[in-house]
Amino acid sequence: MLNIVTDAHLRIVVTLRSPTDDSLALHILERPAVTFPRLSLTPCSPLNPTGSPYNMPSLSEFQDGWRVWDLITLGMIPPSLLHSKPIDLRHKPLFYMGHLPTFLNLLMTAYLKERPVEPVRFTSIFERGIDPHVDDPEYCHSHSEVPEKDEDWPALGEVLAYRDRVRERLMRLYEEVKKGERPLTRRLARTLVMVLEHDGFHIETLLYILIQRAGTGMLPPPGFATPPWKHLAAQWDATPAPTTPYATLGPCTLTMGHDDQEPDDLLPEFTNAVAGHDFGWDNESPKRTVSVGQFNISWRPVTNGDFLDFWRGAGKDRVGLPPSWVLDSDSEDSEVSVRALYGSVPMDVARHWPVLTAYDDLVAYAASKGGRIPTEPELRLFLDTYQVGYEEGANMGFRNWHPMPATAGGEKDEGRGSNGGVWEWTSTLFDMHEGFAGTSIFPGYSSDFYDTKHQVVLGASYATIPRLGERCTVRNFYQHNYPYPWVGARVAYDC
Known part of the structure; x- marks a missing residue:
């Protein structure tokens, strides 16, 4: 249904399901200012045969x-x-x-x-x-x-x-x-x-x-209807929980990255070899294999509701207020709202969204659960196995201008689902890897940040263009204590 709507340059504002027949639904649509087409419909052309x-x-x-x-x-x-x-x-x-x-x-x-x-x-x-x-x-x-x-x-x-x-x-x-x-x-x-x-x-x-x-100067996105928060919150509250506490993956050998070394562009045999080549950033290459041991990993990222309980309880003196939240007053028991591009929304609306905060905060949360943040290979393996893409309903490419509750771990489609539309932290330091060749077109794109401060980040947010969100070799990076970008995390456990 999403793809039919996307191909018509429309978007679904809200879906109303029949209370008596699960096969019946009314989709309320709008024609927004912009939509992103499906990548599988990329047309062949003389420039991309x-x-x-x-x-x-x-x-x-x-x-x-x-x-x-x-x-x-x-x-x-x-x-x-x-x-x-x-x-x-x-x-x-x-x-x-x-x-x-x-x-x-x-x-x-x-x-x-x-x-x-x-x-x-x-x-x-x-x-x-x-x-x-x-x-x-x-x-x-x-x-x-x-x-x-x-x-x-x-x-x-x-x-x-x-x-x-x-x-x-x-x-x-x-x-x-x-x-x-x-x-x-x-x-x-x-x-x-x-x-x-x-x-x-x-x-x-x-x-x-x-x-x-948001709500104090910035305007909401024009040409997009304000979400019917109350109705959506009721639907999100009814989203089924995962059928098991976590997924178990590994041991295995995982292939990461692809072969796209920029220096090869200047070799005579590759100068005009454009057709069929997949391009990426310097830190995506070369292709390499890594061993991944067996581990358990939560089906869904830590939610605002999860982190709120931690912030008010065991984490009270360990983590600060995420900048993605707003305290409604200065009192200790103040209500908490969550920032959205339409203005702040009540925690009851955003309780099931993935929490957006610094890596350090989520490390503390994971430790309180007896777990840790997954490594880059572990998260890559999970996403490759269970994360759906744009055409399968992933919340990216401005289908929504806000996160959604994650859906992985359900009974359908062997547990595959969306993570809700956020990037995800890994415990892997963003650093040099064997065979890395830095870019000369954009010098320092990666190497400037091999500074022991940045963590590898994988996935995509609701505002990620599909080309970036769908390419599984993409590696983003942010400082471990930088709390503003749209990055969440899930918890991994040693077996």
Whole structure:
């Protein structure tokens, strides 16, 4: 049903089921401002003759991303928030509005050996964002030097005009390749993949920044109906619990990653070998095998309700309030609400959603249950075995603008289900692995964060574009004590 609706560029707002006949349901639909197509429908074209969803992106994929980006930046950020910093460890929203076109501008300039789209000074201001250490904000990788005063930043109109000129240059590039005026090389295809997926990652970054001002400045997503929370909460309360406490997996040998080394692009035998190739980021390669011992793992991530009990009880002096929550007053027994892009919702509504908080907090929770956070291979094995994809109902690609209760571990489909639409922490440190070859197109993309501070994160959130959410080799990463991104966790247990 979801796929029928998606193919018609619609979305389901709510489903009303018959109280007397489980086979009958009324789906209330809307035509939203944007939808993402199914990856299996990626059309074959001269630029992607095999129709691989991880090959050369089509121009329409960029345009889908631009529609979401413009909806957020022009429809959800009022002028009063352009120069605000909802999260001190990140730039202001105006920076990100200039950063995405600048990233595209710089990568096109490097490949085409042309002068960058004007104004050239924007390439300095908007080149690279920040990720300072949480416990030492003075320590940060190389990044752009931005103006200190609001009045010294470019005006919004200048940034939007620049955005449009950069996009026009990309559209001309696609036309040149289509007409045969410019050869399609693997290096060019990879450059465009990086730009598209960089845009996708930053859609989430901007949203998890903005959600800190939900209800206090940020506007809800225009063109999407406000969810009928009360009705949805009643449905979610009735979601069946897993049939067993956890899944047992392993021992086994697991293949991780894929063979997509960027230096190979420049070898004569691979220069034009684009068709059928799956592209990714430098930390996804090369393919490697690891041994995974037997372990138990919870079917579903830790929920807001689970963590609330811990926060008020055993974890009272061990963990702080997750930034994804809001206390309704300063009193110790205050009611807790959960942040959503439509404004905060009562805990009773979001009780079954996965909790979003720092790795360190979830380590403490797992320990209180006699468990731990799974390693990257363990979580990869679980997701490959039980997590459904976008076409099977996973909550990604803005089918919803909020998390959902997880559904894995049920009686149907051998326990397969959704994790609710969040990334998931692993206990694996983000670090060098054998055979790693860093990117020269985006130097330091991974290696700058081999700093013993970042954990590997897997999966996808409700705001992850399907191309990133579906590719099982994708490895995200965040600092262990950074609590703002949309990352939850499940608990693993030694057998």
